[in-house]
Amino acid sequence: DTAxxxxxxxxxxxMGNDKSIKCEQNLxxxxxxxxxxxxxxxxxIMFSYNNKELIINETVPxxxxxxxxxxxxxxxxxxxxxxxxxxxxFCASSQAWASGRGEQYFGPGTRLTVT
Amino acid sequence: xxxxxxxxxxxxxxxxxxxxxxxxxxxxxxxLQWYRxxxxxxxxxxxxxxxxxxxxxxxxxxxxxxxxxxDSSLHITAAQxxxxxxxxxxxxSLKTSYDKxxxxxxxSLSVIP
Numbered sequence: 001d002t003a004x005x006x007x008x009x010x011x012x013x014x015m016g017n018d019k020s021i022k023c024e025q026n027l028x029x030x031x032x033x034x035x036x037x038x039x040x041x042x043x044x045i046m047f048s049y050n051n052k053e054l055i056i057n058e059t060v061p062x063x064x065x066x067x068x069x070x071x072x073x074x075x076x077x078x079x080x081x082x083x084x085x086x087x088x089x090f091c092a093s094s095q096a097w098a099s100g101r102g103e104q105y106f107g108p109g110t111r112l113t114v115t
Numbered sequence: 116x117x118x119x120x121x122x123x124x125x126x127x128x129x130x131x132x133x134x135x136x137x138x139x140x141x142x143x144x145x146x147l148q149w150y151r152x153x154x155x156x157x158x159x160x161x162x163x164x165x166x167x168x169x170x171x172x173x174x175x176x177x178x179x180x181x182x183x184x185x186d187s188s189l190h191i192t193a194a195q196x197x198x199x200x201x202x203x204x205x206x207x208s209l210k211t212s213y214d215k216x217x218x219x220x221x222x223s224l225s226v227i228p
Contacts, residue, residue: 004157043158043218056215082176090157094214101146101165102207102214106157 003027004092004107005091009053012113013081021075021110023091031055032074034066035090043090049074078112117140117221119206127225131193136222138204139186145209147180147187152201152221195224 004025025032033056034046048056052068060085063079074091091107122137138147146165150158162171164180164187171178175198177182177190204219 024207041221041223043203043221045216092157101163102146102205102216103148103160103163103214104158104205105160106150109155109157 004093004105006089006107006110008110009108010111010113014115015081015083017060017081018077019081019112020075021089021112023074023076023092023107025072025091025093025105025107027095027105029091029095029105029115030071030094031094032068032071033092033094034074034076035092035106036107037090039090041086047074047076081112081114082087083114086112088112119204119217121219121222123201123222124220125223125225127227128194130195130226130228134191134194134224136189136191136202136224137186138219140206141185141210142206143184144206144212145184146207147184148205148207149178149187149189150203150205152203153199154163158201158203182208191224194224196226196228199224199226 006023029030031050035043036046037043045058046060049068052072059061065077068074088109088111090109092102092104129217146163149165151227153176162178167182167184169180175192179188202222205216208215
């Protein structure tokens with residue numbers, strides 16, 4: 001069984017379009033994250049949800065809107081896509097929220113290409 | 116602002132050689148994790164170190180947390196092609212109500228058969 005899954009794996013779209021990426025985890029974790037990994041492989045946190053509540057919202061354009069319908073799902077909707085949004089987006093989950101450990105389990109990633 | 120640095124950025128070695136990767140910061144962390152990421156995949160957690168001076172071994176991989184909990188090292192003995200990947204360190208800081216986790220920029224390791 002896949003622990004953290006994301007769909008789609010690849011997403012190619014044109015500038016100005018709106019797209020969504022879905023994430024599901026079956027680990028029973030309370031906390032989920034969205035990360036962006038750029039072309040230099042730097043992994044940067046975008047959002048974090050704990051039990052469906054938004055906890056961390058880094059400096060991310062308003063065009064990005066996360067939604068957590070339940071604690072096993074965290075989706076990412078992107079409006080008016082721009083060339084600079086091209087990257088690999090990772091969903092992750094962790095078991096404990098305020099434990100000082102922060103161990104995370106990542107999905108396989110969604111490679112977004114904006115043309 | 117908390118930052119994690121990793122060195123070297125790139126490393127290419129022959130199979131059978133030993134290597135060490137470093138993760139450094141001026142900040143103190145509650146814990147530090149090491150991840151390995153293979154091409155086209157997400158990072159996979161290798162280990163978490165929590166106590167200053169702690170040493171953990173995972174087969175041919177040895178992880179050490181600095182005494183001051185500001186830095187860490189990953190040593191691989193007799194590297195194999197399967198060790199090829201991007202090694203990421205991540206530091207966790209326990210805030211009032213959540214864990215803040217930051218990632219280093221990674222060390223890209225290539226082990227040549």
